[in-house]
Every structure is written in structure tokens, then in C-alpha cells.
Amino acid sequence: MEETFTLQKSSFGQSGRVTVTFAQGGLEHEDALLSHRYGRADDRDALLKTALSPAGAKLLRREAEVYDRIGGRQASAGRMIGFQAAQRPVCLMVTRRGVPVSRCEPVPRLDDVQLGRAARDLFGALAFLADLGFAHRAVSADTVFWDGRRVELHGFGHVEPLGPPEALAGSALGTPTGLPVSDVPDVQAAALLLLRLATGSPGGGTPAALVAELAEVDAVLAQALEPAFHAAGGPGVSPGEIKDRLWRSRPKPPPSRHVPEDRHETVPPPRQPSPVQAPPRPAPQETRAEAGPRSAVRDRRLAAEEDGRAEFRELRRRQRTFRQSRRIAAEPPREQAQAGPVAPSWTARPPATDGTPPGGHGPLLFLLLGVLAVALIVSAVLLVR
Numbered sequence: 001m002e003e004t005f006t007l008q009k010s011s012f013g014q015s016g017r018v019t020v021t022f023a024q025g026g027l028e029h030e031d032a033l034l035s036h037r038y039g040r041a042d043d044r045d046a047l048l049k050t051a052l053s054p055a056g057a058k059l060l061r062r063e064a065e066v067y068d069r070i071g072g073r074q075a076s077a078g079r080m081i082g083f084q085a086a087q088r089p090v091c092l093m094v095t096r097r098g099v100p101v102s103r104c105e106p107v108p109r110l111d112d113v114q115l116g117r118a119a120r121d122l123f124g125a126l127a128f129l130a131d132l133g134f135a136h137r138a139v140s141a142d143t144v145f146w147d148g149r150r151v152e153l154h155g156f157g158h159v160e161p162l163g164p165p166e167a168l169a170g171s172a173l174g175t176p177t178g179l180p181v182s183d184v185p186d187v188q189a190a191a192l193l194l195l196r197l198a199t200g201s202p203g204g205g206t207p208a209a210l211v212a213e214l215a216e217v218d219a220v221l222a223q224a225l226e227p228a229f230h231a232a233g234g235p236g237v238s239p240g241e242i243k244d245r246l247w248r249s250r251p252k253p254p255p256s257r258h259v260p261e262d263r264h265e266t267v268p269p270p271r272q273p274s275p276v277q278a279p280p281r282p283a284p285q286e287t288r289a290e291a292g293p294r295s296a297v298r299d300r301r302l303a304a305e306e307d308g309r310a311e312f313r314e315l316r317r318r319q320r321t322f323r324q325s326r327r328i329a330a331e332p333p334r335e336q337a338q339a340g341p342v343a344p345s346w347t348a349r350p351p352a353t354d355g356t357p358p359g360g361h362g363p364l365l366f367l368l369l370g371v372l373a374v375a376l377i378v379s380a381v382l383l384v385r
Contacts, residue, residue, distance in 0.1 A: 001021070001022045001023075001024065002019055002020065002021050002022075003019070003020050003022065004017055004018070004019045004020075005017070005018050005020065005048075005082070005084060005091065005093070006018075006084065007081070007082025007083060007084045007091075007093060008082060008083045008084060008085065008086070016082065018041055018042070018081060018082050018093060019041065020039045020040070020041045020046060020048060020093070021039050021040045021041070022037060022038075022039040023039065026038055026039065027099060027103060029103070030052065032052070032053065032056075033051070033052060033053060033055055033056035033059055033179075034049050034050065034051060034052060034056045034059065034060070035049070035050045035052060036048075036049055037050075038096070038099060041081055041093065042081070044081075044095050045095065045096050045097070045098075046081060046093055046094065046095060046096060047093070047094050047095075047096040047154070048091060048092075048093050049063075049091060049092045049093075049094075050089050050090070050091040051089050051090040051091065052089075055177065055178070055179060056090075057085075057089075057090040058172070058175075058177055059157035059158070059177060059179065060083070060085075060090050060091070060092045060157060061085065061090070061172040062156070062157050062158075062159065062172045062173055062177065063092060063155075063156045063157040064080060064083040064085075064092050064172075065171060065172045065173055066129075066134065066156035066157075066159055066173070067079065067080035067092075067094060067156065068080065069132055070128070070129075070132070073128070074124070074125055074128045074129075075121075076121040076122065076124055076125040076150070076151065076152055076153055077125045077128065077129070077152065077153050077154075077156075078094050078095045078096060078097065078152055078153075078154065079094065079095050080092070080093070080094050080095075081093040081094060081095060094154070096145055096152065096154070097145055097147045097150060097151075097152040098145045098146045098147025098148065098150075098151075098152065099145060099146070099147075100141060100142050100143070100144065100145055100146075100154075101141040101142075101144050101145070101146050101151075101193070101196070101197065102140075102141035102142050104146055107200045107201075108146055108148075108197055108200075109197070109198070109199075109200045110197045110198060112217065112218040112220075112221070114149075114197075115194060115197065115198055115217070115218050115221055116218070116220075116221060116246070116250050117149075117150065118146075118150070118151045118194060118197060119190075119194055119221060119224075119225070119246050120243070120246050120247070120250075121150055121151045121152070122139075122144065122151050122153060122190050122193070122194070123187070123190060123239050123242045123243040123246060124243055125152075125153040126139070126153070126186050126187070126190060126239035126243075127238070127239040127240040127242075127243045129153075129156075129159070129239075130162065130238060130239050130240060131240070133161055133162050133163055134159040134160065134161055134162060134173075135159065135160050135161075135162055135186055136153070136155075136156070136158070136159055136186050137158045137159060137160050137181040137182055137186065138155045138157075138158040138181060138182055139153070139182070139184075139186050139189035139190050139193065140155075140182070140189065140193065141193060141196065142155065143155030144193055146197075157177070158177070158179065158181045158182075159173070160181065161173065161174075184232060185231040185232060185236070185237075186239060187227075187228040187231045187237055187238070187239055187242050188228055188229060188231040188232055190228065190239075190242075191210075191225045191228035191229050191231075191242075192210070192229075194214070194221070194225065195210060195213065195214050198214055198217040198218065198221075199213065199214075199217065207226075207229040207230045210229050211225070211226050211229050220249050220250065221246075221249070223249065224242070224245040224246050224248075224249045225242065225245075225246075227241070227242065227245070228242050
């Protein structure tokens with residue numbers, strides 16, 4: 001079933017026609033102030049709220065102004081599609097993620113991973129609202145939506161300014177609604193809702209007992225939320241402080257074991273192996289996909305690895321043989337080098353220019369000539385006498 005509405009756009013300056021599709025027998029409910037109908041508009045899940053009384057119209061005007069201030073900058077708070085106030089009935093259309101926790105069938109029971117993500121989403125939205133200068137004042141299972149993966153905060157018609165209301169004079173937020181609001185601080189109401197999502201039932205008892213009950217499911221989350229459980233009777237704690245405690249306790253949420261990660265969370269691309277890195281081994285799932293028992297698969301894998309090592313050794317052996325053959329071809333054999341001509345230990349002298357024969361007899365000849373000359377002199381002296 002389709003219905004068309006003329007809605008004032010979220011810019012509060014343009015009008016446009018929005019077509020909403022409601023499934024037959026789909027979820028819808030109402031109270032004394034508003035009717036709630038859940039459908040789809042522009043290929044998005046949407047919630048159409050229609051005022052049933054003047055107080056409900058005042059509530060929707062406040063909520064529309066809050067959505068306009070949020071401006072779609074908080075992923076856990078949704079955004080406004082359009083607002084109709086020029087004609088009756090006053091209605092507001094917003095995007096939604098899932099349905100209220102109070103309308104979930106069966107009652108959701110979150111594990112520790114889902115609880116951590118839900119706590120960061122919920123306190124992140126409350127901290128963002130506090131930064132704008134407002135308290136939600138209506139955190140409950142009716143205003144927190146769950147889609148099986150994430151939570152989303154709704155019901156901004158009861159917000160109250162944290163500063164002096166005079167600063168909001170002239171706007172719907174500066175005019176009190178006169179409607180009752182919760183006297184439980186936002187952080188405590190959010191912690192109680194998370195306890196309900198952890199156990200499946202609303203908790204009761206002292207703050208210490210509630211912390212102990214949550215610690216049985218998730219001790220880390222219980223420690224981070226402990227100041228929120230004591231917020232009513234102790235010093236005031238802001239949503240931003242609880243948000244910081246959550247991020248310090250779990251700075252990087254692990255991947256969910258049951259559901260895929262949300263599209264808003266970026267996943268780094270897988271690291272590529274270095275060019276010099278050895279090729280990776282086959283993935284375990286590829287090995288498990290083979291037929292046969294695990295022992296046979298392991299034996300085949302070991303045999304394949306041994307064949308690879310044998311082939312590598314054979315290639316190394318061929319490489320060494322090739323290098324050795326190249327070296328032998330480039331150098332002469334050692335036996336030929338030893339049998340080659342040996343250089344003489346002395347160098348032949350050239351013939352003397354005075355006719356002295358080679359061979360080194362020159363000194364002996366001079367010695368004989370000297371002895372002969374002495375003998376002749378002695379003979380001559382003897383003859384004279």
C-alpha cells in the first residue's frame with residue numbers, strides 16, 4: 001500500500017512529495033500523542049510519525065528541529081526525510097534502522113561483541129547530542145531501535161537544553177512541552193537498556209548488583225559502564241565521559257562472529273606479499289576441500305612438499321655442474337702447466353767485444369798471463385847476474 005505526502009524538506013525551505021510504501025500487516029502502533037507507521041521511502045526504511053493531539057504536534061515540532069540541528073552527521077541517530085506542519089495532521093518522516101527494542105520478537109540477546117558495538121553507538125549518539133547542548137531525557141526500549149547489527153537513537157521530542165533556555169527563544173526547543181520526562185539521567189537509562197540487551201530482561205536492584213549482573217556477560221563493558229549505573233546517586237557523569245571509557249576499554253572492536261560488519265566501518269585492504277617473499281602456502285580451506293580423511297590429505301601435502309624439495313635440489317645440482325664446466329673450459333689443465341717449459345735460472349751473456357769467448361774463462365786467462373810475465377822477469381834478472 002502506497003501513500004503520498006507533501007512534506008517540508010529537511011532544509012526547512014523546500015517542499016516536495018514523498019511516496020511511502022507500507023506492507024500489508026506491517027508494524028504500526030500509537031499512543032496518546034503519536035501514531036507510528038513503519039514503511040519504506042526512496043528505497044530506505046522509514047518511520048512516519050503523525051500527531052494525534054496538539055501536544056503531539058508540539059512534540060513533533062521539537063523533534064524536527066533537533067533533526068535539523070543534527071543534520072545527518074550522526075550515523076546512530078538517523079536523519080529527517082521531511083516534515084509536514086502547514087496542514088493537519090502534523091507528521092514527521094525519518095529514516096530508521098530496525099524497530100524499537102520493545103517491539104523486537106523475540107527479545108534480543110546480544111553477545112559481548114554486539115554489546116560493545118551497541119554501547120559505542122548509543123553513547124556516541126548521546127555524546128553528539130550533548131555537544132549540541134541537549135539531553136535526550138527519554139532513553140528507553142521504545143526510543144532505541146535495533147536491526148540485528150546496530151542500534152539507533154530516536155524520540156528527540158523530549159529533549160531539554162543543557163544551557164539556559166533563553167538562548168533558544170523563538171524556537172520550538174525553547175518552549176517547554178509540559179509533558180512528563182524521565183528523571184533518570186541519560187547515561188543511566190542507556191546503561192540499563194544495555195543490561196536488558198545483555199540479559200533479555202530489565203534488571204533491578206542496587207547499582208552494584210546491576211554492574212555484577214552485567215559483568216557475568218561482559219566484564220569489560222561492566223567496568224566501563226560502572227559510573228553510568230551510579231549516575232543517579234553520585235556525581236554527574238556525561239555521555240562523553242562514558243564514550244571515552246568505552247573506546248579506551250575496546251579501542252578497536254573485533255569482527256563479529258555472527259553477523260557481518262557494518263558498512264560504515266572501513267576494512268583495510270589485505271597486505272600484498274613482497275616480491276622477494278616466498279610464495280605463500282595454500283590456504284587451509286583449500287586443503288580441507290580435498291577428498292579423503294585428514295591423514296591422507298596430510299600425507300599428500302607432505303609428499304608434494306618433498307617432491308618440490310627434490311626438484312629444487314636437482315636444479316641446484318645442475319647449476320653447479322654447469323658452472324664447473326664453464327670454469328674448466330676457461331682455465332688450462334694443471335698437468336699441462338706443470339709440464340710446460342721451465343724458464344732458465346740464469347741468462348746467457350752476449351759475446352764480449354774484446355773477443356773473450358762466452359762461457360766465463362776471461363779471469364783464468366789473465367791469471368795465467370800474469371804468472372808467465374812474473375816468470376820472465378825473474379829469468380831476465382838471473383841472466384843479468
